[in-house]
Amino acid sequence: MNDSEQSKNNLNKTVRIITQMGLNMASVLFSKLIKTDANIYIDKIYNEDISIVGNDIETNNKEVIAAMVDLVGDAPMKFLFMVPLDDALKITDLILGKKLGTTKNFDIYVESSVQEIGNIMASAISNVFVTTCKIKLLPSPPVVVKNYSSIIFQEYTFDLATESNEILIVESHFDLSATGINCILFLLPCLESKKVLSSIEGL
Amino acid sequence: MSKQILIADDAPIIRLMLKDLITPLGYQVIAEASNGEEAVEKYKEFKPDLVTLDIIMPQKNGIQALAEILAINPKAKVIMITAIDQKEYLTNAIKTGASDYIVKPFEEERVRSVIRKALGDL
Numbered sequence: 001m002n003d004s005e006q007s008k009n010n011l012n013k014t015v016r017i018i019t020q021m022g023l024n025m026a027s028v029l030f031s032k033l034i035k036t037d038a039n040i041y042i043d044k045i046y047n048e049d050i051s052i053v054g055n056d057i058e059t060n061n062k063e064v065i066a067a068m069v070d071l072v073g074d075a076p077m078k079f080l081f082m083v084p085l086d087d088a089l090k091i092t093d094l095i096l097g098k099k100l101g102t103t104k105n106f107d108i109y110v111e112s113s114v115q116e117i118g119n120i121m122a123s124a125i126s127n128v129f130v131t132t133c134k135i136k137l138l139p140s141p142p143v144v145v146k147n148y149s150s151i152i153f154q155e156y157t158f159d160l161a162t163e164s165n166e167i168l169i170v171e172s173h174f175d176l177s178a179t180g181i182n183c184i185l186f187l188l189p190c191l192e193s194k195k196v197l198s199s200i201e202g203l
Numbered sequence: 204m205s206k207q208i209l210i211a212d213d214a215p216i217i218r219l220m221l222k223d224l225i226t227p228l229g230y231q232v233i234a235e236a237s238n239g240e241e242a243v244e245k246y247k248e249f250k251p252d253l254v255t256l257d258i259i260m261p262q263k264n265g266i267q268a269l270a271e272i273l274a275i276n277p278k279a280k281v282i283m284i285t286a287i288d289q290k291e292y293l294t295n296a297i298k299t300g301a302s303d304y305i306v307k308p309f310e311e312e313r314v315r316s317v318i319r320k321a322l323g324d325l
Contacts, residue, residue: 032308033307096219109219112214112217113216115213115214116214116216116217119214120286123287124286127288131289138287138289139286139287140259141261
């Protein structure tokens with residue numbers, strides 16, 4: 001294995017371990033917020049060519065609500081949480097302690113439910129990175145958009161394309177008891193953070 | 204007259220949840236703000252007995268807003284409500300002059316007790 005492959009493997013291992021720790025914490029906080037057991041797990045970690053990124057997202061043919069959060073600091077990353085529109089209505093009911101099906105239309109509360117989930121989960125992940133890696137990392141205020149997932153993904157990752165031809169993607173899915181809610185979360189380390197994270201040892 | 208509270212958070216659903224928790228305690232939510240700048244303006248306008256301030260907000264974050272509110276009134280009672288559970292950051296908020304902090308997602312009972320304590324009702 002050459003130095004480049006070794007570095008890539010070390011980076012993937014570091015990102016996988018710390019992100020899963022962050023997701024474990026995010027699962028606890030998300031469960032508390034929606035008052036329903038939630039388990040968030042890493043589905044896959046992969047490098048993808050920037051020109052085809054977003055083409056095979058599971059929710060491609062659906063309109064989704066997304067919360068986009070830039071994690072700013074020593075290891076900058078992009079955080080993207082997406083939930084199909086109909087499931088966002090259910091999440092709003094869960095947060096407000098209402099019977100599922102009560103919220104029928106997209107409104108400021110649905111929008112801010114997704115916004116707050118983005119805030120809480122991105123914070124949970126950054127908290128774990130800060131504690132584990134002894135780095136500085138803070139979330140920016142979440143930006144919420146409504147569109148098709150592939151379009152959101154491509155637009156959000158556009159500036160990463162100026163840094164590199166391929167991006168590292170951590171794709172995570174949610175198991176939300178029997179609610180039938182389908183969410184997806186992406187964590188995208190920026191080029192600058194790859195150097196920082198790949199140098200972390202002892203995990 | 205009931206004590207008055209200003210809620211500042213960029214998420215309307217959090218402002219709604221806090222209002223639903225605070226009102227039954229007998230306090231009046233006199234105003235709401237969706238960013239740090241608006242929080243400072245509403246503080247000047249309403250001079251509430253207590254402010255709940257989110258930290259991660261657009262335009263002006265909660266720590267900056269806290270400093271400006273304390274510059275207006277050094278005795279202002281401000282509770283930080285944040286998802287950032289980082290010791291350095293929370294210590295900084297307390298050093299700046301926050302009365303207390305609550306980590307999101309919040310426990311309802313903790314919100315009630317922290318607010319009542321800050322207002323001297325516990």
